[in-house]
Amino acid sequence: TQLLEQSPQFLSIQEGENLTVYCNSSSVFSSLQWYRQEPGEGPVLLVTVVTGGEVKKLKRLTFQFGDARKDSSLHITAAQPGDTGLYLCAGISGSRLTFGEGTQLTVNP
Amino acid sequence: NAGVTQTPKFQVLKTGQSMTLQCAQDMNHNSMYWYRQDPGMGLRLIYYSASEGTTDKGEVPNGYNVSRLNKREFSLRLESAAPSQTSVYFCASSELANYGYTFGSGTRLTVV
16 A cells, blocks of 8 residues: 655644645655645645756645655745645556545634 | 535534435446545545446445446445545546546545
């Protein structure tokens, strides 16, 4: 079983702060995705990273895929209350996703 | 709106009762999935269907059965519910994994 570990599990910050969430595995994935989930809803895809070392930006969110394709990070600049949610990384192997446990982010006004 | 529709949204069962969770997608996706989500354990795959007419076990299939009724619909059945099956269940569909999964809004199931 391929495992993905996310850290931290919980993060509570003030509006305007920067933060980084990590996703690590001992396994190599062909690509990796990040999802955000809000209460009472299913996860929604934010980004897919495919190439080792790849960096993608989505407004204030920056996603990086590790060179060895075993880890990834999500950096949020100047966090806003609207960024509050559960952030999940998911590794792709074949046609299936393996999800990490998630990072619960709370951004306080 | 296009997407994945799950019914019911909430359900309370007594131990030993059976029920079927329904899922339908209108995006013409080939693959469909059932996950359960428990605190601190992320999303765990129960069963998946890579295409109409095929189903395969995921990480936690015990106590569940599935039916891929047609390309649109993929149901999950609990034959004899147990308290350990208390969870939030999500159905998802995809065309290709790299394109991402589209999830339904979930069914919150409590077994007492």
